[in-house]
Amino acid sequence: MALEHAILVSLLEQPGSGYELARRFERSIGYFWTATHQQIYRVLKRMEGDGWIDAREVAQQTRPDKKEYSVTAQGRSVLAEWLHEPIAPESVRHELAVKIRGAAFDDPVALIREVERHREAHADRLARYLAGELRDFTGPEAPSAPDAGQELQHVVLRGGIAYERMTLAWLDDVIATLHRLGPPA
Amino acid sequence: MALEHAILVSLLEQPGSGYELARRFERSIGYFWTATHQQIYRVLKRMEGDGWIDAREVAQQTRPDKKEYSVTAQGRSVLAEWLHEPIAPESVRHELAVKIRGAAFDDPVALIREVERHREAHADRLARYLAGELRDFTGPEAPSAPDAGQELQHVVLRGGIAYERMTLAWLDDVIATLHRLGPPA
């Protein structure tokens, strides 16, 4: 459970509406925490009720009005408290690995296509991460003296990049293994 | 949702009781799918009701009786069907990354200890994986001509090893970054 905390972090980085948060969860924040708009609206309501955030109605001419949320002092201290708590080592859920072991009881070669699809998805994600890194951290437009927030965002992004590179290499290994089990008979 | 399928795979590899499954979910299978005994018993019951598995009462002298489950023909075909369905790219949930970005709004140095704890946990896990690899796949006791099931188990384990190595390197990067943001003033 950390959606509340992910939202607090995101709103501290930049206040915004539920809709905007939902979009961020498809981008930057979404690289390490996912959430749908339904879930976000529900949690925002609870957080507002608990006094962690407050809303400001923003009227817009061309677009529908929106509620812009910001983190309250109380929200900040809830976040600080959470940051000081140790977290349990994460539990893994790797569906593709289940399928790979399951392939022993079906046709290993039939899985190759699926694994290749995943390989493509990860290659895409890596490309997006690298583009983001160039834009925000290592390119000519990037700040020459990044602040703490930017340094931390960058190190998290480097983690995403490392993860995608590792995954690509592993999926190549998987594909080669599946081929070897195939019909070369 | 794949606990059912993970159970089917595990029971195809080796029939067993709920208790035994729970132990496997702390070991081999647990490297890529976690589940507690409570959840396992609940799901086993449903799977039995749906005819995917069947139970055989096994009386034991010294230990309590147990129900040994095996996969039925129907269970096998359910698994095969699932294997042929494409799966959505997994959604990430990386709590530590949320904390790292959150550290910008608190004390980055205070996070170092926590990150080091995680580093240790991952180093332990890597050691266990490597020991398992040596025992089952690359050591002198390992089969010289592994079958498809063993090849696939090995490639999944290699994925776990690659993941832990990547994570260790990244956590070192994180620790160095947190230090840099610290008091060297």
Place this chain on the structure above:
DNA sequence: AAGGCCATGTAACCAGTTACATGATTCA
């Protein structure tokens, strides 16, 4: 006129977690 984006929600459901419960045997 149709489809996409902005913006916000409700309701039902399902999967997973946490707490509680029982009881026998084996080992230190």
Place this chain on the structure above:
DNA sequence: TGAATCATGTAACTGGTTACATGGCCTT
């Protein structure tokens, strides 16, 4: 005697997913 292991469960709760719903503006 007390802790660990084997063995199986119930109940309450929480977090997350899926389906459904509304409505205006902008672009093609």
